[in-house]
Amino acid sequence: MVESRIEQEMSGETLFCPVCGTSVERGMKHCPTCGAKLSFTICPGCHRPVVAEKFCPFCGTRLMPTSWKGIILMYLITVGSFFLLGVIAIVLLIALVVSFILISPIDPYTAIQMSNDFAFIYLALMNVSELIFLIPLIVYFKTPKKMLRAVGFVKQRILSSIPEEIVYALLGLFVSVILQSTLFYLGVIDVTPSVYTLNIYIMLALSLVVVAFSEEALFRGFFYQALSYRYNWIIAAVVSSIIFATVHPVYPTFIVAFLLGIVMCIIYEKSGKNLMSSTLFHYTYDLTIFVFPTILYLLS
Structure with missing residues (x-):
């Protein structure tokens, strides 16, 4: 049986009741001295096992929720953010359509090119609006700096793992090309190669940074990590990937999102x-999706 992270990392640790300071052992439900209810977890900031309160007594980081109540609450906030994104999408779409009508030229070719550019501008703006997913995390962890540390975006860790990170970036590109090619040849997706201006490609590339980081911080940094402290990593990966898939509800995106969620949980864990x-x-996978039609056209 796969042990949970808490079971693995708390063995041999001396822990204390947060109320009276009595030494307690993992597995205890209540303090033997004062009767206080005990809940064990691991600080996402300093990674030390602690008796769960609101904040880590060693580094002050807000602790991940130790009950389903906290996880479900964050999920409901995420769903609310997703619907808010829908409202933003409608407003942006109306604004762009009105703008296009007002400045649309008579020349049909130019009009088509402008409509393509407008579509990609709309997509880029929607990508940037995914920053909304970070708001509940920042509120939960109190400050952006503490949020970044809690979800695993730490400067020292990033700089010490550059070769590994490059490998994962290339892996994302490879997986995306293979998957998109397979879906295309199976007739599941249809691609129409188009030529866009360099500025549009740059805009999309930059906006996808927001998408990748925001979704990873929320779904891997928060949901997976919180669940992995409570259960083994397999259960945590499956449940957090289901949550991830619910914000990608269109077929076959839902299934692909679930499977990719599992892969990204493994990468995050490893x-x-x-x-x-x-x-x-996540970034190279998404980026490849948008340039895939052109790549496929050039290779054909």
């Missing part, structure tokens, strides 16, 4: 919870 590793995989 890299020592280095968020940069899973973020780079």
